[in-house]
Amino acid sequence: EVQLVESGGGLVQPGGSLRLSCEATGFTFSNYWMSWVRQAPGKGLEWVANIKQDGGEKYDVDSVRGRFTISRDNAKNSLYLQMNGLRAEDTAVYHCVKAPPDYGTGRSTFDYWGQGTLVTVSS
């Protein structure tokens, strides 16, 4: 059974930093593109970033570029999101999300989602 379990969220002041982690089990983690998708309270879904199987390609949305960095450790079956320069508008539940097979470019749908970790940016 595929499981994605996020951790690392919390309350942080504007301008602060957090590092989110996602532990993946139930599938061969190193074979799949992985993403972070966020959802602000009561709002819709926003894709944040993704990373190729070997970490050699990464893409992100303009609003986080230069502030957030996605990474992975295939030996630990883990995905990370380093978030710096946090802003109030980054407040959201951050989901670790797996891409289905056969999406070689990373431009994909999402077939498994973690429950998410809440990041709140407030003074």
Added chain:
Amino acid sequence: AIQLTQSPSSLSASEGDRVTVTCRASQGVSSDLAWYQQKPGKVPKLLIYRASSLESGVPSRFSGSGSGTDFTLTISSLQPEDFATYYCQQFNSYPLTFGGGTKVEIK
């Protein structure tokens, strides 16, 4: 970035009704469009991929159609468990984007 506009933003319907949700892309995305269902407090569930392909395990009352800029999600006979919010998502180009959602409520 490709913008996806869903309509309506919400609708009220009764059990057994046929329900249609539309998603319009600001530029062509070919058939690179998916639909998700999200229930309160739950994570999104993939229903449809490649515009019209039904994800494994999804009931056949769900169907998708369209290509280019105009897409439709149809629920042929609304069931109690279908009351939820539905999102479209394009994966034709980066950044990957979602529509704003359509909330399907009980009439």
